[in-house]
Amino acid sequence: MIVTADPGELRALLQDARRRGKTVGLHAAMGALHGAHTANIAKMAAECDVATVAITRSSEAVQGGTCGRLLHAGNLESDLEGDLKGDVARAKEAGAGIVFVPNGKAVKGDGRLGGGAVRHLGGYFEGGSRPGHFDALASAVAGLLGLVGPCYAYFGEKDYPRLLAVRRLVREQSLPVVVVACPTVRETDGLALSRRNAYLHPPERAAAPALYWALLAGKRAVDERGERDAKAVSAKMRSAAESQPLLDLDYARVADPLTMEPLGTISGEVRLLIAGRLGRVHLVDNLAAGTTED
Secondary structure, three states, X not given: OEEEOOHHHHHHHHHHXXXXXXXXXXXXXXXXXXXXXXXXXXXXXXXXXXXXXXXXXXXXXXXXXXXXXXXXXXXXXXXXXXXXXXXXXXXXXHOOXXXXXXXXXXXXXOOOOOHHHHHHHOOOHHHHHXXXXXXXXXXXXXXXXXXXXXXXXXXXXXXXXXXXXXXXXXXXXXXOEEEEEEOOOEOOOOOEOOHHHHHOOHHHHHHXXXXXXXXXXXXXXHXXXXXXXXXXXXXXXXXXXXXXXXXXXXXXXXXXXOOOOEOOEOXXXXXXXXXXXXXXXXXXXXXXXXXXXX
């Protein structure tokens, strides 16, 4: 496996692979790799010839800032310490052939890129509670995809609005990229795997599956009882979530799976989305419901 922090080396490696007829896969993560990441990497490695993992080490990189003090192309060995060294080992074990550990400048995209692709998300879900979140995401992802070039890009369904934003970005910028959705990976009690879970105290961790149980309540209302009133489904999810006193619910909504616009009436497939706070930890989850036909 090759580990590099040099964007020029990464570009050359991938260009050479494509010249030799190899397919390139990309999975991007912010470090603290867990079971969902490794499952996505394993899926990518099974489907692509060159499985590439990009690991950024702070929120600054994703927001288009600079974290060069964390990683320098000329001092890679000394930077591979602690958790980062573990992340590289986990990526390798899952099947990665290349691990790219950029500084923020290496993946910083044009701030104008992706504006149209994510503008409609600005008032919804994470975009509503975190102004500028999707703009920063689009800029960083556009920069990384521009660096990597033609590839299959693997993103998890757990952060569904992010997946949708990346798909729209790729389409609107006509990028030579196929976005591959990876199913949400869950603990045995239903909690979606997330790097944030590590910050939950034991009582909060015990309460966290309430998000998934609330989604299941909404899904049963749609799929088993035929409920078509989106407000009624949202109320079912909210009631189930609020039965857990430790959970401070942010939202529980029914949205169009392609536009993320909140729905009034359910017709065909929808996406159920939920978010809440346990202590200082903000968690999100989602689930598909309905069918392509009534």
